[in-house]
Amino acid sequence: MTPEPSPARLAVWFGVGIVLLGVTMLGALTLGAFSISAGDVFGWIVGSGSDTSDSATYRVLTSIRLPRVLAAAAFGAALGSVGVVLQGTYRTPLADAHILGYSSAAGVGAALGFAVTPVAAFPVVPVVLAAAAGAGFGIAAAALRARAGSERLVLAGVAFGFAMLAWTGLFVLIVDSPRVPTFVFFVFGSLSGTTWKTLVVATLVLAPSVFALWRYGPGLDLLVLGDREARSLGFDTRRMIPAVVAIVGIVVGASVVLGGVVGFIGLLIPFLLRPIIGPSHRLLIPAAAIGGAIAVVVADTLARTVAAPSEIPLGLITAAVGGPFLGWLLLKRAPT
Amino acid sequence: MRVSAADVRYVTNGVKLICDVSLDLAPGELVAIVGPNGAGKSTLLRLLAGDLRPSHGAIAYDTVDVSTLRVRELATSRAFLEQRQAEDIMFTVGEVVEMGRYPYRNDDSIGPDEDRRAVIGALEALDLVAIKQRSVASLSGGERQRTAIARTLAQEAPLVLLDEPTTALDIGHQEMAFGIMRSLGTRGRTVVAALHDLNMATAFDQVVLLHRGGVAACGTAEDVLNARRLTEVYQYPIEVVQHPLRPGLLVLPSTDRSAHP
Numbered sequence: 001m002t003p004e005p006s007p008a009r010l011a012v013w014f015g016v017g018i019v020l021l022g023v024t025m026l027g028a029l030t031l032g033a034f035s036i037s038a039g040d041v042f043g044w045i046v047g048s049g050s051d052t053s054d055s056a057t058y059r060v061l062t063s064i065r066l067p068r069v070l071a072a073a074a075f076g077a078a079l080g081s082v083g084v085v086l087q088g089t090y091r092t093p094l095a096d097a098h099i100l101g102y103s104s105a106a107g108v109g110a111a112l113g114f115a116v117t118p119v120a121a122f123p124v125v126p127v128v129l130a131a132a133a134g135a136g137f138g139i140a141a142a143a144l145r146a147r148a149g150s151e152r153l154v155l156a157g158v159a160f161g162f163a164m165l166a167w168t169g170l171f172v173l174i175v176d177s178p179r180v181p182t183f184v185f186f187v188f189g190s191l192s193g194t195t196w197k198t199l200v201v202a203t204l205v206l207a208p209s210v211f212a213l214w215r216y217g218p219g220l221d222l223l224v225l226g227d228r229e230a231r232s233l234g235f236d237t238r239r240m241i242p243a244v245v246a247i248v249g250i251v252v253g254a255s256v257v258l259g260g261v262v263g264f265i266g267l268l269i270p271f272l273l274r275p276i277i278g279p280s281h282r283l284l285i286p287a288a289a290i291g292g293a294i295a296v297v298v299a300d301t302l303a304r305t306v307a308a309p310s311e312i313p314l315g316l317i318t319a320a321v322g323g324p325f326l327g328w329l330l331l332k333r334a335p336t
Numbered sequence: 337m338r339v340s341a342a343d344v345r346y347v348t349n350g351v352k353l354i355c356d357v358s359l360d361l362a363p364g365e366l367v368a369i370v371g372p373n374g375a376g377k378s379t380l381l382r383l384l385a386g387d388l389r390p391s392h393g394a395i396a397y398d399t400v401d402v403s404t405l406r407v408r409e410l411a412t413s414r415a416f417l418e419q420r421q422a423e424d425i426m427f428t429v430g431e432v433v434e435m436g437r438y439p440y441r442n443d444d445s446i447g448p449d450e451d452r453r454a455v456i457g458a459l460e461a462l463d464l465v466a467i468k469q470r471s472v473a474s475l476s477g478g479e480r481q482r483t484a485i486a487r488t489l490a491q492e493a494p495l496v497l498l499d500e501p502t503t504a505l506d507i508g509h510q511e512m513a514f515g516i517m518r519s520l521g522t523r524g525r526t527v528v529a530a531l532h533d534l535n536m537a538t539a540f541d542q543v544v545l546l547h548r549g550g551v552a553a554c555g556t557a558e559d560v561l562n563a564r565r566l567t568e569v570y571q572y573p574i575e576v577v578q579h580p581l582r583p584g585l586l587v588l589p590s591t592d593r594s595a596h597p
Contacts (some may be wrong), residue, residue, distance in 0.1 A: 222435055224425050228387065229418055233491070234411030234439035279426040 005278060013276060017290040021073065024294050028069045028301040033308040034060045063196075071194040071202075071258055072300040073293040076265055078206050078255040080292020081285045082248050083266025085213050088220040088281055089244055092150040093271055097252045098263035100141065100157035102134050104164035106253040107186045107261050109133025111168050114180040123198040126257045127205055134249030134256070142242040165261075181260065188315030189260030191300050198258060205254035209247050210289065216244050217281035224279065262315040264322030265292050271329060295322075337363055337413070337494035339384060339526055343393035346379055346549075353379045355550040356393070361542070363494070366521045367528045368537035371546035372570050377530035378419055380546065381497050384528060385416040397495065411439035415491035419499040419530075421484045425472035429483050432472055433458050436490030458486040461516050463509070477504040485513060489520075496520055498529040502536065514539065534561060534587040538579075545569060561585055 005013070029041045040057050079097065086095040086102075097103045110133075113126025137160075145153060168186045181193065219240055222230035231237045269291040270284065277287045299317040306312055339361040346354040354376050361367050369377045382388045384395055386402040395402040397413050405413065415436070425432065433455050440446045459465050462482040467475070472483055481504040488496060498517075502510040514536060517527045521541070531537050538557040545553045545560050547569045553560040566574040566587065573590030580586070 218438065218441065221427070221431075222438060224422060224427060225432070225435065226418070226422050229422075231407060232385065232387065232411065232416045232418075233435060234408045236407040274426070280431070 005276070010277065010283065014287065014290070017287065017294070021290055021294050021297070024297045025069050025073060028072070028297050029061065029065050031301050031305050032060075032065060033304070036061055036065065067196045067199045068191055068194045068300070068304075069297060071191050071199045072297045074199065074203050074206055075191065075255050075259040075262070076292035076294065076296025076299075077289035078210060078251050078292070079262065079265040079296070080269040080288035080290075081210050081213060082251050082255075083292070084270045084281065084284045084288045085216075085220065085244060085248055086266070087270055088223055089241060089248075090145070090150045090153060091223060092154060093274075094154055094267070095150070096263070096266035097248070098261065098266065099154060099161070101159075101161035101164065102137055102141075102157075102249055102252045103256055103261040103263075104161040104168065104186075105137035106130040106134035106249065106256040107168045108164050108171070109253060110256045111171050111175075111180060111186065113257070115171075115175050115177055117179070123195075123201040123257060127201055127254050129253075130256050131205060131250040131253030134251075134253035135246040136249065138245030138247075138249035139242050142245045145241065184313050185260040187261060188313035188319070189262035190303070190311065190313050191259045192304070192311050194258070202254045202258040206251055209251045209254070210285070212247050213244065213251070214282065214285045216240065217285060220244070220281045221279070259296075259314060262296075262318055264318045264326060265295055268322045268326045268329075269295060271326065337397050337526055339495055339528075340396050341384065341393065342396075344380075344383055344390045344395060345392040346376075346383055346388060347391040353549050354383060354390075355548070357549075357551055358393075359544065359551075359554070361526050361528065363526055364521050364524045365526055365542060366517055366540045367526070367542045367544060368540035369528065369530045369544045369546060370532075370534055370537050371552070375546040375569075376549040377546055378499050379549075381416070381499050381528065381530050384495075385414055385497050386410045387416065408439055411491070411493075413493055414495035414497055415488040415493040417484055417488045417496075417498045417501055419503075421480050423473065423480065428469050428471055429464050429475070429479075429486075430455070430459065430468035432483050433464070433468075433486045433490050436487040436492075439491065454490045454492050458489040461489060461512075462486040463512065478506060478509060481505055482509060482513075485516070489516065494525055496525055496527045498527070500530055500532060502531070502533060510536070534566070535585075537561070538585045538587065557585055561587060563590075 026038070026041060030036050030038050036057055041061065044058060044061055083096050086097060086100060087093055110126050110130035113129035117125040141153060148156065165186065169183050172180055172183045172186065219230070219235040222233050222235045227237045269288045273284060273287045273291050277283050300314055302317050303312045303314045341357055341359040344354055344357045345352065357380060369380060371377055379388065383390055386395065386405060389403055436458065437451045437454060440451065459468055462485055464482055464486055467479065472480060475483065485501055488498065502513050505513060517529065520527050537543050538561060540557065542555065543557050543560040544551060545565070552569050553565060561576055563574055563576045566576065575588045575590045577586050577588065
């Protein structure tokens with residue numbers, strides 16, 4: 001139980017996080033099936049490589065590697081921050097978009113969207129349908145939240161998640177369209193299909209939505225006292241919680257179109273950061289966004305380099321490393 | 337702020353929890369709500385707080401019907417201490433007391449200095465300054481209770497509703513809590529507290545004795561707390577005598593068990 005650290009210590013932690021994210025992203029740009037040197041990346045950043053902008057190195061860098069690394073960062077930031085918000089809203093450290101079924105619900109919308117329109121050409125439709133499915137699921141869960149209690153909602157989320165995953169699988173098999181990603185995408189995720197278009201459209205949804213969630217931070221803090229106390233202090237839980245989880249659903253929807261369904265980031269990152277940063281949502285949301293971005297950039301780099309030129313699904317890396325690590329942490333530490 | 341309840345009834349799942357209660361509480365008045373377990377004390381407090389809506393009748397703050405107030409307006413009109421407090425709170429004592437200022441977040445007329453003054457005042461009043469950096473989860477039950485009372489004070493609402501505020505407190509801090517309630521009263525705040533401690537209730541301006549959801553008696557402690565009535569309501573022999581050391585009453589369980597109704 002660590003009290004909130006001093007502003008100076010927080011500034012150091014955030015500074016370290018941002019530098020680490022920058023270094024990780026630069027490292028990720030250099031690694032892959034096609035090797036790019038750190039000097040090439042640095043030359044491109046400072047502009048000295050512009051005369052060779054048509055070379056294979058710079059084409060790989062700007063058309064493939066850069067959007068993918070940025071997508072990994074955006075994807076991880078979304079999962080990390082949403083994990084914090086869901087844990088605050090459900091008042092349990094076991095809440096996460098994947099476990100609670102938000103990701104699978106958004107996956108159904110995304111699968112429909114992919115089937116209707118080729119995502120590379122027009123990613124808006126899948127993003128809108130996935131966000132709508134995620135938001136709808138969130139509002140339904142909020143309606144049950146007061147009655148069911150956290151533990152039952154987590155269990156119900158797992159059950160609904162499996163059911164929706166099954167429906168997505170059936171849909172993918174029946175439609176059998178090259179437009180729709182493989183079922184593995186909806187189970188373990190992947191950033192291999194990232195294009196600038198999907199990145200831009202998803203980020204245009206993710207950035208303002210995560211900012212909106214951050215704005216709710218002080219109200220979400222009050223929920224640790226209990227719903228009735230929070231309402232008594234002026235946080236209108238009956239209106240605000242459905243709004244918050246609907247925004248969570250939108251964030252999850254946009255992130256599912258970007259990278260599929262990936263678990264453990266939203267659980268692990270807040271769990272690791274809470275003892276360092278403290279429980280305040282205004283601090284924990286941006287911290288988990290940075291931490292989640294670092295984690296997914298690293299995981300995605302491993303996914304595309306460990307068995308290169310083949311790719312390992314992103315969620316396999318996060319589950320293989322994050323699962324045992326989270327289990328160990330949960331057993332080692334008292335519940336928060 | 338004058339608080340009034342007119343013919344308030346509250347029914348849930350077909351059970352009448354509050355039956356036709358009418359009250360009129362003046363500004364600055366200290367009101368104790370007493371009664372046995374299940375008499376409806378917490379329900380009546382929640383109705384007065386606007387947390388529950390009466391099935392019949394109305395609650396008003398001055399002339400404003402409470403059911404018409406928005407959540408934020410309610411939070412600046414009344415502070416409400418619930419009976420049970422969450423235990424697993426990682427926030428520090430200081431941060432939890434600061435949460436009492438949430439209703440004023442977007443109020444331009446209230447600056448950060450005023451918030452700071454309210455928080456420091458509440459921490460000092462409840463003897464919490466020395467532990468303000470400790471996480472609430474690491475506190476004892478009494479310290480947690482004092483933190484919750486401090487948060488309620490920091491809210492600086494004209495009506496303060498307290499559900500069993502002194503239950504977890506030692507005798508010294510019980511007296512401190514009563515002193516705070518009295519000082520709130522002298523500053524014009526209306527204080528309504530649900531109490532199990534009938535001796536503490538004797539020091540309140542008005543005592544409301546609840547029995548099976550209705551008002552069995554209402555008035556000064558001398559009017560309400562008589563042995564026969566208490567014995568009947570609590571279904572246990574109770575004696576009421578003059579306090580031997582100070583003015584006022586002393587309520588005791590009777591030594592004469594044959595008086596059990």
